[in-house]
Amino acid sequence: MERADDEGPFVSFTDLFIGILFLFLILVAALMLMHQEAIQRQKTEVQVLSERIQQVEAQRDAAPKRPPDQPAFRLGIVFNIYQRAAVFDGGGWTYSRTVRVFRSPDGLCINTVWMRSNLTTAWRPPTPSDDIPTDAQPDLFRKFEPCGLSAAGDQWDSPSETGKLTRITPIIYSGFAVLHKKEGDEKLEMQYRVLGVYDDYFLYPTSSARPG
Numbered sequence: 001m002e003r004a005d006d007e008g009p010f011v012s013f014t015d016l017f018i019g020i021l022f023l024f025l026i027l028v029a030a031l032m033l034m035h036q037e038a039i040q041r042q043k044t045e046v047q048v049l050s051e052r053i054q055q056v057e058a059q060r061d062a063a064p065k066r067p068p069d070q071p072a073f074r075l076g077i078v079f080n081i082y083q084r085a086a087v088f089d090g091g092g093w094t095y096s097r098t099v100r101v102f103r104s105p106d107g108l109c110i111n112t113v114w115m116r117s118n119l120t121t122a123w124r125p126p127t128p129s130d131d132i133p134t135d136a137q138p139d140l141f142r143k144f145e146p147c148g149l150s151a152a153g154d155q156w157d158s159p160s161e162t163g164k165l166t167r168i169t170p171i172i173y174s175g176f177a178v179l180h181k182k183e184g185d186e187k188l189e190m191q192y193r194v195l196g197v198y199d200d201y202f203l204y205p206t207s208s209a210r211p212g
Helices: 013-062
Strands: 074-085 094-103 108-116 153-157 161-169 172-181 184-197
Touching: 153 172, 161 184
Parallel strands: none
Antiparallel strands: 074 094, 074 184, 094 108, 153 161, 161 172, 172 184
8 A cells, every 4th residue: 555645754733732732621521520429528527427416405405404504594683672670760761782683484583692881871970880781791691592682572581680662662661670679679670772674574564564
């Protein structure tokens, strides 16, 4: 077989270009297939991880929860306490202390003294230290107990003091307390003057909600 006059000993440029283009197309197709496989593999891994997270969350939600050591208390009401002799002796009201009451959803309360003083607001002699909470009486405050204070009134009975107050206005609780002293009981007139209410439990009852 004789070689054509226009054919040389080397492959023509056109044939070489077509071959390179063919190889390039094969390479691009291979890269696209590899990319699709990588994306599919990534989607599968994400799905498996998501299912695993859902299983862990389901197990966590199904596991019995340990009850908190303390109930969740929140600020309910803040008031100033004033007192004076039950039998009028010419004296005025004496500021005793400012109290914050924290209440839990299950009906427990804790009272904390925010401020205390034995000074009077009417330039009267100071209240004796035995008549107000002191550091020697920590059991009167900072302990959890069923709420004696409500939107309608307050009452308490302890070895050192017994009292009962009725809420007569949205900002005033009024009543009496008896101090159990060594030398005998002393009766005092007391008032809570409300500074702020932060829990609906302590909102002043409306006329329709009050009995009678």
